[in-house]
Amino acid sequence: MTPTTYEILTVAGDGITLPLLIWRRFKRPMPGLIEATLDANPGLADLGPVLPVGTKIRIPIPAPEAEERPAERISLW
Template identity: 55%
Template sequence: MPSKETLLVAHEATTLDLLLWRRFRAATPGMVERTLDINPGLAALGPILPVGTLVEIEVPTPGAVNALPVITLWD
């Protein structure tokens, strides 16, 4: 079962996907949708989250996140 964590929007012009990227430093498929489900009304704030907004997220257990394959354009 994933644990929960609360993130604070501390910078201007922060979107939800940027907030999640800053927390995980990796692509996490489906995380934006799960976060919107956990935080009713978050989408009503618009694409740019106001500074000071608290966002509750689920932190996946280690090994539960499927990494996206790396695509190399030049070999």
Template identity: 55%
Template sequence: MTTSAIVVSADQLTLADLIWRQYRRPIPGLVEQVLDLNPGLAQLGPFLPVGTRVVLPILQAAAQPAERAVIQLWD
């Protein structure tokens, strides 16, 4: 898995906020992945201290769905 690191630079930032700012969409199981990549992160409390380095996974782009032919009921 490829990863990148981010340093927290704002006060009152939660892990969920940090993930949302990075990916801009809900991704099931991502919080757990980030906690696995960052041992001890959960012990810092609900708000990440400024200067905390957080490793995030780089997600692969989802495959584009196949195009479907348009079916018209009435011509």
């Protein structure tokens, strides 16, 4: 996954985890994005599984070309 830009998200509620924050942003599975986010935010893992309110997190946004697209259907008839 090659990120092109970063988006800054702020934790705004109690009980928010990194996977939940990513799910709420993208509304679909994003394989490898949790690891890429941890790489982009040194020390984020030290905060624990539940992120403190007000924490700012840089989320890498994958390039549109890198996203999987459904295969085109070809009909012979």
